[in-house]
Amino acid sequence: MGTRQLIALVIVSSVTFLCLVLGGGYIYVTKPELLGLARPPAHDSVAAPPTVWELQLGQLEKENAHFRAETNRLKDSLQRITTELATLRQRQSELQSQLDAARAALTSVQHTVQRDSLRLKNLHILAEMYDRADPAEVAKILANAESSYAAAVLRAMKRKTAARVLEQLPKEKALAISLAALEQP
Incomplete structure (x- = not known):
């Protein structure tokens, strides 16, 4: 084997070796699971850390979810209170009707008592006159x-x-x- 053939063999072997190394490195970086390796976490040295805006957006989304939950809870409370208020107003109306009826009955009884008292008084006056x-x-x-x-x-x-x-x-x-x-x- 001559020098030329040896150089050609070394060059071909080197190029093949480099192709294998570069292909393996590419697969290692892009799809490590093909090599039987676990995917590295998102925050490794290759991945960029989240920006301030992304952190603030995440915080705002959490707060927004909290406010939505609080709003729903308050809406439920408002609905319950509105229902209770309607029930209380209905009960107040019923009690007011009963109170008005009781007042009317009391007034009627008072008028009857006054009328009977006046009749009794007049009867005693008449009885005194008849006595004489x-x-x-x-x-x-x-x-x-x-x-x-x-x-x-x-x-x-x-x-x-x-x-x-x-x-x-x-x-x-x-x-x-x-x-x-x-x-x-």
Whole structure:
């Protein structure tokens, strides 16, 4: 083998060796898993570290997610409170209706009590006048009155005067007045 052939063999061997080394290096850098190696982490010396803007963007995205969650929670709370408020307003309306009805009933009872009190007062005044009048005249007046009214007047009068008036009344009317007096409270 001559020198020329030896040089040619060395050159071909060198070029082949360099091609293999360069191809392996390229595969090592771009796809190390083809060589059975794990891919190096993204932050190795070849990869560039994240920029300030990328870090701030990540932080802002986290804050945005937090604010969205908080907004959703507040919306849910607002919906719940709105529902409770509607329920309370409905209950207030019902209670106001009941209160108005109770006030109307109280007013009616107060008017009835005042009217009955005034009637009783007038009955006592009338009974005092009948106590001073002639029993025969009072008997003529009560003979034409309703039995329940006559019984109430006689009950308000003094007992002696009421007994004299009953003596002057017709027997049927005196009996009706006596029975009416038993039915009154």
